[in-house]
Amino acid sequence: xxNYISKALELERIKVTRGEKQEQKGQCGILEFETTDNIxxxxxxxxxxxxxxxxxxxxxxxxxxxHFPGHNRGQAAPSSLTQLIGERPFLHDLPxxxxxxxxxxxxxxxxxxxxxxxxxxxxxxxWFLVGGSTCGVQAAIMATCLPGDTLILPRNSxxxxxxxxxxxxxxxKYIFPEYDPRWDIAAGITPSQASTMVEEAIKELEMEGRKxxxxxxxxxxxxxxxxxxxxxxxxxHNNKIPIIVDEAHGAHFGFHPQLPISALAQGADxxxxxxxxxxxxxxxxxxxxxxxxxxxxxxxxxxxxTLQSSSPSYLLLASLDAARAQLSDNHGTIFNQAIELAVxxxxxxxxxxxxxxxxxxxxxxxxAIDPLRVTVxxxxxxxxxxxxxxxxxxxxxxxxxxxxxxxxxxxxNLGTKREHVLRLISGLKCLSATFLPADGSVIRLVDLEYLxxxxxxxxxxxxxxxxxxxxxxxxxxxxxGEICGELICPYPPGIPALIPGEVITERALQxxxxxxxxxxxxxxxxxxxxxxxxxxxxxxxx
Numbered sequence: 001x002x003n004y005i006s007k008a009l010e011l012e013r014i015k016v017t018r019g020e021k022q023e024q025k026g027q028c029g030i031l032e033f034e035t036t037d038n039i040x041x042x043x044x045x046x047x048x049x050x051x052x053x054x055x056x057x058x059x060x061x062x063x064x065x066x067h068f069p070g071h072n073r074g075q076a077a078p079s080s081l082t083q084l085i086g087e088r089p090f091l092h093d094l095p096x097x098x099x100x101x102x103x104x105x106x107x108x109x110x111x112x113x114x115x116x117x118x119x120x121x122x123x124x125x126x127w128f129l130v131g132g133s134t135c136g137v138q139a140a141i142m143a144t145c146l147p148g149d150t151l152i153l154p155r156n157s158x159x160x161x162x163x164x165x166x167x168x169x170x171x172x173k174y175i176f177p178e179y180d181p182r183w184d185i186a187a188g189i190t191p192s193q194a195s196t197m198v199e200e201a202i203k204e205l206e207m208e209g210r211k212x213x214x215x216x217x218x219x220x221x222x223x224x225x226x227x228x229x230x231x232x233x234x235x236x237h238n239n240k241i242p243i244i245v246d247e248a249h250g251a252h253f254g255f256h257p258q259l260p261i262s263a264l265a266q267g268a269d270x271x272x273x274x275x276x277x278x279x280x281x282x283x284x285x286x287x288x289x290x291x292x293x294x295x296x297x298x299x300x301x302x303x304x305x306t307l308q309s310s311s312p313s314y315l316l317l318a319s320l321d322a323a324r325a326q327l328s329d330n331h332g333t334i335f336n337q338a339i340e341l342a343v344x345x346x347x348x349x350x351x352x353x354x355x356x357x358x359x360x361x362x363x364x365x366x367x368a369i370d371p372l373r374v375t376v377x378x379x380x381x382x383x384x385x386x387x388x389x390x391x392x393x394x395x396x397x398x399x400x401x402x403x404x405x406x407x408x409x410x411x412x413n414l415g416t417k418r419e420h421v422l423r424l425i426s427g428l429k430c431l432s433a434t435f436l437p438a439d440g441s442v443i444r445l446v447d448l449e450y451l452x453x454x455x456x457x458x459x460x461x462x463x464x465x466x467x468x469x470x471x472x473x474x475x476x477x478x479x480x481g482e483i484c485g486e487l488i489c490p491y492p493p494g495i496p497a498l499i500p501g502e503v504i505t506e507r508a509l510q511x512x513x514x515x516x517x518x519x520x521x522x523x524x525x526x527x528x529x530x531x532x533x534x535x536x537x538x539x540x541x542x
Contacts, residue, residue: 054109054116055321058100059092059314068095094314103128103312104305113321120328122254122264123271123289125297127304128320130312133248134160136272136288138167139303140244141214143295144270145170147464149213150205152197156186156495158246159524161216162487165463170213172463173201177221177495178365183358183377184406186495188227189217190365195235202239211241218246219263222402223358223409224373225366226250226260233267242294243267248274250370251287255327256335260368269294278372278413281323285316334414335372342372342412345421352428354380354436358407372412376428379406381435386519388431396427404491405518458503461536466500469536473526476513479504482535487524490515496524504533 052060071077074090082090094100101108110128118126129135137160145151147169153161155174165172175197178187194215201212215236219227229245236243245263247253251273254262263271271289275281288304290297327334350357356377360369378388385404392398392408398420402409410424460483461469471485484504489496490512497508516522516530526534 053318053321053325054112055100055314055318056325058109059094059318067097069093089315092315092318095311100314103130103308103317104301104310110317113317113324116328117287117320117324118289120324120331121273121287121289122262123291124293125290127288127300128317129286129288129304129308130284130316131286131308132276132284133246133272133274133286134158134163135304135307136286137161137216137244137246138164138307139288139300140270140272141165141170141216142168142303142306143299144214144242144244146213150201150210151214151216152194152201152212153216154186154189154218156221157216157218158248159487159489161246162463162496162499166467167464169462169464172459172499173197173212174457177218178363179495180362182379182406183362183375184404185223185375186221187223187225187363188219188221188366189232191228191231191235194232198235198239198241211239214242214244216244216246217268220247220250220253220260220370220373222249223375224249224370225358225363226368226370228367229263229266229268230261233269237267237294240294242269244270245272247271248286249277249373251275252278252327252335252372253370255331256333256339258339258371259335260370264289264291267291270300275320275323278411279323280319280326280414282316282319285320285323287320338412338414338416339371341416341418341421342374345374345412345425348425349374349376349428352425352432354378354432355428356380373409374412375407375409377407378431378435381431382437383431383435384519391431392424392427395430396423398424398427402491405515405520456505456507458505459499459501460503460538461501463500466536469538471534472537473532473534475532476509476530479533479535480506480509482533483538485534485536486526488512488533489523490520491523498533500536504535 065072071090071093073094074082074087077087077090096102099108101110103110106114114126114128117128118124137158141151141161141164145168149168149170150173151165151170152173152175154177156177164170175189175193177189180187194217198212198215205211215232217227217229217232219229233243245268247263250260250262253260254265269290269292271291272286273289274286276283276285288300290300346357349355358369358375358377363369378385381388385406385408389400389403389408392400400408401411466483466485469485474482482504484498484502485500487496487500488498497512498504512522512530522528522530
């Protein structure tokens with residue numbers, strides 16, 4: 001046996017010494033990953049495609065493992081979890097082994113997978129993210145904004161944009177999105193809004209010899225409402241300002257004639273997509289795309305290496321590669337069934353008494369609404385969205401994506417089945433039959449005097465300075481006039497009422513208490529009951 005092992009090792013040594021290419025034979029035949037020399041030599045050649053995505057194929061090898069993680073490819077996986085998901089996920093839960101490439105200096109399967117993704121989505125370059133779109137938004141802002149720079153962004157930006165300003169030291173210049181009090185939701189940014197704000201910011205900064213460092217736009221919104229990225233991109237580029245688009249909810253755009261146009265196709269410079277939302281990668285996996293050369297790619301790489309884990313999950317990375325391949329293999333037709341089901345569902349729901357559907361006429365200033373987002377209003381029934389959602393879940397087993405005071409949003413996707421749609425329709429018909437007032441009267445659940453869009457913001461500290469300032473907790477009554485030390489955002493409508501560094505106003509407090517009484521979830525507050533708030537102690541030191 002000892003001689004056999006010695007001979008085997010010697011053969012392996014000779015094989016490596018001769019520099020023979022490693023071949024991995026599987027169901028797709030022989031896979032060859034390009035070396036650095038080949039990549040440089042064939043830089044302009046089209047990437048070779050294989051029946052199996054490159055990263056998925058790279059995970060298929062077997063060996064004797066003397067490396068992390070401790071479960072050793074499932075050999076010691078916790079039984080409580082294997083009983084739920086089996087052992088196979090652990091088999092492919094691997095670290096950065098040489099044959100699996102390096103996320104931060106890719107030259108093998110990761111590089112090839114990212115190149116194929118860039119080609120499919122129409123980007124100059126694409127990076128895989130294992131920290132979700134949060135990581136992508138942070139990297140995009142850090143790559144474009146220096147300490148003291150101004151970032152133009154909508155007030156209803158994701159919390160990742162605020163944390164990015166903490167990391168980068170940028171200061172915000174807010175655009176207030178269109179707000180519909182009937183639906184109690186924030187829509188998006190119109191070109192006229194963007195134009196006004198960009199021009200104002202330029203005028204304010206030109207005296208100092210500076211200009212806005214970047215403009216961030218959210219499109220689509222959580223409800224699927226799209227902003228006019230094309231018009232905003234032209235405006236930004238005319239002023240040599242990069243535009244970042246948080247397209248977390250629109251990774252599927254452009255892959256069906258009935259879907260909206262993607263942000264990359266409309267001239268965006270940096271686009272962040274949550275591949276795990278409507279597409280089919282694993283939760284927490286996303287992509288960051290860059291187009292053109294207005295943003296320094298090396299700086300993007302440095303930011304991503306700063307933000308992402310040095311031990312990325314190869315299951316997440318491979319799922320991004322697989323989701324790309326799934327989309328590529330069925331380009332143009334993959335969403336046929338999902339869109340057909342969504343259109344059929346809307347046609348039936350529109351006829352249910354007391355139920356209202358969001359459509360383009362509700363937001364005429366915006367170019368498109370994602371047909372796979374179905375948002376229904378229930379205010380004619382005299383109940384809140386929260387009450388309706390509880391009934392749908394309890395009695396019909398229907399789980400929604402987003403609940404509001406006035407509405408519920410349902411996300412249709414590639415896995416949506418007709419039986420799911422029939423169950424949803426049955427639940428909505430039951431709500432109508434149970435709660436629609438016999439006399440046709442309407443009960444409004446949101447008072448128009450309480451608007452979520454505030455135009456009296458007084459920012460005393462930048463988000464970064466507020467983050468590092470000493471904090472103290474005061475009662476909500478004592479908080480009036482203090483500097484807010486936490487980001488407080490009610491859902492719906494998803495527009496922060498208070499952001500760290502801003503003076504707490506009576507209007508903001510009244511609004512927060514009002515929407516909380518209507519059932520809204522208050523995100524970011526240390527005290528979820530809102531009996532107290534965290535404020536900055538401007539006289540103290542960090």
